[in-house]
Amino acid sequence: MIRNLWGPQQVADYLGVPVGTVYQWRSRGGGPPGRRVGKHVRYKPDDVESWFESLDEGVI
Structure with missing residues (x-):
């Protein structure tokens, strides 16, 4: 189940x-x-956290 x-x-x-x-x-x-969900953009929290963890330090 997703959050x-x-x-x-x-x-x-x-x-x-x-x-x-x-x-x-x-x-x-x-x-x-x-x-995209209709006209809105939605993010799965796990995807956001995984993306963040994949960044090199100081990249954002």
Whole structure:
């Protein structure tokens, strides 16, 4: 069972970055993987955490 999905604001809060940064990452093809649900983008918390753990230190 998956946990509740996150929107861009929850991703930004988790990572400690402005929500605009999450939108920029998505528009440039970077950042954690998200999926469209209708007109909204949603993120699986496990995917966000895995993406973060895969980064080299100081990359964000």
